[in-house]
Amino acid sequence: MTDSAILDAFFEECEDLLVALSDGLEDMREGRADGETVNAVFRAVHSIKGAAGAFSLDDLVGFAHTFETVLDEVRSDKLETDDELLRVLQRAGDILANLVDAARDDIPADRDQVDPVIAELQSFLGAEDLVEEEFVFEALSLSFDGDDSGARFVVHFRPGQEFYATGNDPALFIAALQALGPCEISVETSDLPEDFTGFTWNDGYLTWQVTVADQQNDLAIRDVFQFAEDLCDLQITEAHVDEPAPAIDIGLPDVVPTVDLTPVEPAPASDAPADTPAKTEKPAKRAASTLRVDPERVDRLINAVGELIINQSVISQRIDEAELPNSAELYGDLDDYKLLAREIQEGVMAIRAQPVKPLFQRMLRIGREAADATGKDVNLITEGEATEVDKIVVERLADPLTHMIRNAIDHGIETPEDRAATDKPQTGTLRLTASQRSGSIVIEIIDDGAGLNRKRIREIAINKGLITEDAALSEQEIDHLLFAPGFSTASVVTNLSGRGVGMDVVKTAITALGGRIAISSVAGQGTTFSITLPLTLAVMDGMIIHIGGQTMVVPIASILETIRPSPADIAEIGLSNHLLRIRGEYVPIIDLASRLGVTPNATSLTDRVLLLLQTESVSQCALAVDDILDQRQVVVKSMQGSYGEISGISGATILGDGKIALIIDPDAISAVPASEVNAQRKAQNEVSHATR
Amino acid sequence: MQQDDDPRSEKQMEFVTLVAGGQSFCIEITQIREIRRWSPVTLLPHSPAYVLGVINLRGAVIPILDLAAKLGFSTITPTERHVIIITAIEERIVGLLVESVSEILGAQTDMVRETPKTEEDATTRAVDGIIPVGDNMIKIINLDALLQSSLATAA
Numbered sequence A: 001m002t003d004s005a006i007l008d009a010f011f012e013e014c015e016d017l018l019v020a021l022s023d024g025l026e027d028m029r030e031g032r033a034d035g036e037t038v039n040a041v042f043r044a045v046h047s048i049k050g051a052a053g054a055f056s057l058d059d060l061v062g063f064a065h066t067f068e069t070v071l072d073e074v075r076s077d078k079l080e081t082d083d084e085l086l087r088v089l090q091r092a093g094d095i096l097a098n099l100v101d102a103a104r105d106d107i108p109a110d111r112d113q114v115d116p117v118i119a120e121l122q123s124f125l126g127a128e129d130l131v132e133e134e135f136v137f138e139a140l141s142l143s144f145d146g147d148d149s150g151a152r153f154v155v156h157f158r159p160g161q162e163f164y165a166t167g168n169d170p171a172l173f174i175a176a177l178q179a180l181g182p183c184e185i186s187v188e189t190s191d192l193p194e195d196f197t198g199f200t201w202n203d204g205y206l207t208w209q210v211t212v213a214d215q216q217n218d219l220a221i222r223d224v225f226q227f228a229e230d231l232c233d234l235q236i237t238e239a240h241v242d243e244p245a246p247a248i249d250i251g252l253p254d255v256v257p258t259v260d261l262t263p264v265e266p267a268p269a270s271d272a273p274a275d276t277p278a279k280t281e282k283p284a285k286r287a288a289s290t291l292r293v294d295p296e297r298v299d300r301l302i303n304a305v306g307e308l309i310i311n312q313s314v315i316s317q318r319i320d321e322a323e324l325p326n327s328a329e330l331y332g333d334l335d336d337y338k339l340l341a342r343e344i345q346e347g348v349m350a351i352r353a354q355p356v357k358p359l360f361q362r363m364l365r366i367g368r369e370a371a372d373a374t375g376k377d378v379n380l381i382t383e384g385e386a387t388e389v390d391k392i393v394v395e396r397l398a399d400p401l402t403h404m405i406r407n408a409i410d411h412g413i414e415t416p417e418d419r420a421a422t423d424k425p426q427t428g429t430l431r432l433t434a435s436q437r438s439g440s441i442v443i444e445i446i447d448d449g450a451g452l453n454r455k456r457i458r459e460i461a462i463n464k465g466l467i468t469e470d471a472a473l474s475e476q477e478i479d480h481l482l483f484a485p486g487f488s489t490a491s492v493v494t495n496l497s498g499r500g501v502g503m504d505v506v507k508t509a510i511t512a513l514g515g516r517i518a519i520s521s522v523a524g525q526g527t528t529f530s531i532t533l534p535l536t537l538a539v540m541d542g543m544i545i546h547i548g549g550q551t552m553v554v555p556i557a558s559i560l561e562t563i564r565p566s567p568a569d570i571a572e573i574g575l576s577n578h579l580l581r582i583r584g585e586y587v588p589i590i591d592l593a594s595r596l597g598v599t600p601n602a603t604s605l606t607d608r609v610l611l612l613l614q615t616e617s618v619s620q621c622a623l624a625v626d627d628i629l630d631q632r633q634v635v636v637k638s639m640q641g642s643y644g645e646i647s648g649i650s651g652a653t654i655l656g657d658g659k660i661a662l663i664i665d666p667d668a669i670s671a672v673p674a675s676e677v678n679a680q681r682k683a684q685n686e687v688s689h690a691t692r
Numbered sequence B: 001m002q003q004d005d006d007p008r009s010e011k012q013m014e015f016v017t018l019v020a021g022g023q024s025f026c027i028e029i030t031q032i033r034e035i036r037r038w039s040p041v042t043l044l045p046h047s048p049a050y051v052l053g054v055i056n057l058r059g060a061v062i063p064i065l066d067l068a069a070k071l072g073f074s075t076i077t078p079t080e081r082h083v084i085i086i087t088a089i090e091e092r093i094v095g096l097l098v099e100s101v102s103e104i105l106g107a108q109t110d111m112v113r114e115t116p117k118t119e120e121d122a123t124t125r126a127v128d129g130i131i132p133v134g135d136n137m138i139k140i141i142n143l144d145a146l147l148q149s150s151l152a153t154a155a
Helices: A003-029 A034-054 A058-075 A083-104 A111-123 A161-165 A172-181 A219-224 A278-285 A293-321 A327-354 A355-375 A391-412 A416-421 A454-463 A475-482 A503-512 A592-596 A666-671 A674-691 B122-126 B145-155
Strands: A151-159 A183-188 A207-215 A232-239 A353-355 A378-383 A388-390 A428-437 A440-447 A517-524 A526-534 A539-547 A550-555 A561-562 A570-573 A575-581 A584-591 A608-612 A621-627 A626-637 A647-653 A660-664 B012-020 B023-028 B032-037 B051-057 B058-064 B083-089 B092-098 B101-108 B127-133 B138-140
Touching: A003 A034, A003 A083, A003 A355, A034 A058, A034 A083, A058 A083, A058 A111, A083 A111, A083 A355, A111 B138, A151 A454, A161 A539, A172 A183, A172 A207, A172 A674, A183 A660, A207 A219, A207 A416, A278 A440, A278 A539, A293 A327, A293 B058, A327 A388, A327 A592, A327 B083, A353 A391, A355 A378, A355 A391, A388 A391, A391 A440, A391 A503, A391 A526, A475 A517, A503 A539, A539 A592, A539 A608, A550 A621, A561 B145, A570 B083, A575 A608, A584 A592, A592 A621, A608 A626, A621 A660, A621 A666, A626 A647, A660 B051, B012 B138, B083 B101, B092 B145, B101 B127, B122 B127, B122 B145
Parallel strands: A378 A428, A550 A660, A584 A621, B023 B138, B058 B092
Antiparallel strands: A151 A207, A151 A232, A183 A207, A353 A388, A428 A440, A440 A526, A517 A526, A539 A550, A539 A626, A561 A608, A570 A575, A575 A584, A608 A621, A647 A660, B012 B023, B012 B101, B032 B083, B051 B058, B083 B092, B127 B138
């Protein structure tokens, strides 16, 4: 491992530790804490400090030390955990996370932020604590905690006949345990026959009890017995910290057997639970164990699965074309293949999926900072933290969410005085929720602030020349002006938002992830931003259509229904525009062929199929296509790397016959103003006339 | 690597020579992935005239450009006899439709002459050096320069 790789590992570990820290502090605040919670919080800070010391991250170490000292006082009940202390601890947790971020980005820490919190922490400490001893760190405490926080595990180990028969030697196992940490070892000989008449030479009569101290968990111990677990009676239990070691002999394995202890139980199982009150907690901790995998390996796997799905559709198509007799069974098998391929694909995608929890916690931190900076009283709530999203989505959501959270606090939620004046509770509420709804992830940012000031938005848009003074806009259209480039409503540029990047950047980021963003706002009651994201980026369900001799794909997610219109359903408006009458509503019809500059097969709309789309730009529209061929899962291939963006096209996929089909972007296709498209089409036609 | 550093040894380079717009060009062999026969492409909407469309190259979506049109000649009407040269620069893979591919040309670096200064057009912008071969003169195509102007505007 290179230095930077070790450093990377450190920061990855910090992520986990910060989550543990944040969880613990949350529990303490909610009053769900017990002694172990405080210990966990302490351990997290201590581990960060220890490892940071190894990398000479002095700012981080100094802060973590003060933080840890206060936590130590809490742990030893010298400090009362009141609201004030909890507030400061929470703040300290945020600062610690910021310092970790700063260290990772290799930028100096913001002393203005850090120093007041250090001072606050120190105010909780008595005079004697302030005499800081020069702290010394073990060179690498990456994976183990210090002596004070390690747990002890009691291993009852009784090798059976099989164990010896396969050539195992108990001494080697005990030596391996000793290598893990300080051990207390005793041997139980009560099972030995009184005389040797009943003695079987190759049977196991001895039970060893080894107490291993200084362990973070029992994984290392289980590793020792990995291959022998089935060959012997093995019990590994965590010893309660306060209890003395159950075995007394401090000697080595060759010590004289303590025969006269003789509890008659042959297996030590019965007394094991008695001295392990902490045991119930263990499974939860083990469940959290994770696997760190190089993302590139996962990406390779995903690519291979993508090819598998394409291959599956190739085979389906071939079999269809072959028109084999008696193929019912074959089709059954083919369906199984399809299901399996889908299952594998979902499984592989799940590897990349990550809970939004760390992201949300980071947002909470940012929210608290923003509330502090603006002097607003905000209660931040997160929901659906366990919702899983593709790793890339989690990473790329961080910036837009940061921006939106800051906006919500800076512009959305009113000052305590203003709130009091409008009979609202003084504390504002900002909720950040994630949920999964039929194939999409929905993330909402809900504030109970003043709502959008549409009059002000309008004025600004006019001032900035985004709209004309007499433009008649619906409320929804005014709300959408927020996403226009160069729009920022704060009349005073605060240091929170208004840094020149506006909501348009947020929108661009969300769109790049294949998602959508919507606003709803009620004056005086608050604003909700909802972001809808696809579950995965690589595969989607698509409707395969024909248009002008080409095969294309429309994402099923945006199709509401498909209609074969009768002449009565179609109304004309002007020379070339048509409306579809559906259940008493009129919906604009968009001719996909003209949008893409191709010639449709059928000229009359009634000979074509209409796809009723739900889009963000026009709430509903009907897309006219030549025909619908199929509905299937397609693998999305980006074209931006090799070609660049094409208006109205979000990507491409490879069909069963190996041909490429372009994937329509319903939002973009419905948003392009018709006049511009016509101009483009004209240019396109001229070019093709001249050249082909 | 070392050859580059050593001024005494001339670097042996290899080029694939081709015909586009009736003139001879060549592309350095290390930038060429493979050469394929023309096969129908999927058209792209709103694309410039020199972009023919995209093809499926073993699971990857590759844009195909008409090299002649790109260099300012009239477009090629692709038939079975035309050839696509798949080029790769770094991560970017692009196919170029040409009229024909002739041979592999070995050349020492000192055989490459600078392009004489002429009025700038689509061809001269994309050519960075010429190799005289007998009575013929083969122009070296700089793919970077060629694609930079094309795909940026296409995007």
